[in-house]
Amino acid sequence: MLQLQFIRDNKQLVLEGLKKRNFVADEVIDEVLQLDEDRRKLQTELDNTLAESNKISKEIGSLYKSGQADKANELKAKTSELKDASKTLGDSLNEKAEALSKLLYTIPNIPHPSVPAGNSDEDNEEIFREGDVPTLNKNALPHWELAKKYDIIDFELGVKITGAGFPVYKGKGARLQRALISYFLDKNAQAGYLECQPPHVVNEASGYGTGQLPDKEGQMYYINQDDLYLIPTAEVPITNFFRDELLNETDFPKCYTAYTPCFRREAGSYGAHVRGLNRLHQFDKVELVRVEHPEKSYEALDGMVAHVKGILRELKLPYRILRLCGGDLGFTSALTFDFEVFSTAQDRWLEISSVSNFETYQANRLKLRYKDESGKSQLAHTLNGSSLALPRVLAGIIENYQTPEGIKIPEVLVPYTGFDMIS
Incomplete structure (x- = not known):
């Protein structure tokens, strides 16, 4: 605010x-x-x-x-x-x-001066690209076909149990999913983030604190009887750790990471571009959250971007980074960098991470302050980033690592999966 x-x-x-x-x-x-x-x-x-x-x-x-x-x-x-x-x-x-x-x-955050003008995602600015796009055989398949072929993700069973957007991971698909979660958490812990397990439901005050309410109320699953919301991301409960808190300058930075399922209604999302893992109502994500001194927050943002880069390099996935334009910027964000992985089988870029600085916007809602050297109370800065969102990372791995013999497992994940091929 x-x-x-x-x-x-x-x-x-x-x-x-x-x-x-x-x-x-x-x-x-x-x-x-x-x-x-x-x-x-x-x-x-x-x-x-x-x-x-x-x-x-x-x-x-x-x-x-x-x-x-x-x-x-x-x-x-x-x-x-x-x-x-x-x-x-x-x-x-x-x-x-x-x-x-x-x-x-109802008023969104003020964009950082570096945010480009624009109306939609078509106006976002590509600032970095890395990795070679693999050349696949002529019979290469998109991930939803590969999932069915190797019986690792069952979309139809998810529809039977719950509805569209709630897939069932099976066998090596479930193990690969678990391997990615463990790998992401280990990388984040090595970078100095404290692992935690926050609640998967939050109250209204928490939703207002981070800006999901009232802006995204229609996108959140609401538990009417208890007046609670299923979390759309771990950002919401973790950032609310600091609601109504007064920190000291020596407390910075506060760095947390967590794995949680995430729930989003995604109302109005239809069509081939949201097929398979491309758009889900329930998905897994490993999140980064930082609370920073205002003078250090953009240095911290650069560090978060570099951290996600390092993970994608180890996974050997082709990716690019976009600086979001004003028209595509999230309601609470001052500056956001999106990471996208290239899906060779779909011939399109898939968003797999957003790294954002909210400056004082969330802190003002949360009443999250610190005492400066003079003893005066000041608002802190908050940041968060996906590290990483699993569905599209998994889609990128399945599609880009497919061979006529099966799906190779990225070398860095083999110690976590215990196998190097899905066939």
Whole structure:
């Protein structure tokens, strides 16, 4: 959530930043500033009214002590009026504050200056590419056909049990999935991230804290009876470890990694581009989350990008990195780099990771602060990244490592799988 003081002091900068997102904000920002002005005036009136009431109450006490009961009783009528006025002002203040809060929740983060302008993913900027695209035999198959051929992923069984988007992994497919999870977690732990196992459901406050609510409410699975949400990513519970926390500068950085299943409704996703593992309602992901000092957050972001690069190099998968344009940038992000693996069998790029810096946007929602050298409270920066999302990594491995004899296992994963071929 954007800070009110920042909006007041940098109105034009905010409007220009939101325009880069194609978010027309003139009326919204004007309404925010008006509500804030009204709220501050009401707060001043309420403070003055309460101060006057306290002053008169002290006078009443003195009058009673000095035997001037008649004058004291006259003033009591005045305090009753002030009490009623205070209640009215307090109610109005709460209404303004609630309206202001709701409006601020609808405003996305300001993009970093390096974010390019653009309307959609077609305008994203490719900044890096590495790895050789393999040459497959003429009978090469997409992963959903390979999964059926080698009986490693059963999409139809998932439909029978639950519905589309809930595959069943079997045999060596399940073991390869587990191997990837263990490999990713080991790599992250070696890089200094503390492994944890967070809850897979969160409350409403957690959803608001990281920005999934109210922006992506329709994309989250909701448990009505308990007023809880299935997590769309481990980012949500882990970042909320720090909700309402006050850190010291010496506490930075806070680095966590976790494997969790992720749940997304993905409403309106249909067609061949979401076939097989390309788009699921339940999928596995290993996540990175960092809480950083503001002066170190972009250095940390570069480190996260380099870390994901290293994993993809070890897997020997061809990949590229995109800097997301304003029109494709996530609601809470200031800067995001997407990693995409090339699927030779599908002849297309598949997104497998997003690494983002949210700057103070989530921290402001979370009330996540630290004490600086002067003892003043400041907002921290939060970051997160996929390391990695499994479905499309698995799809890339199955497709790019296929041979006429079967599917080879990347060398780095063999110690985890215990086999080097699916046939």
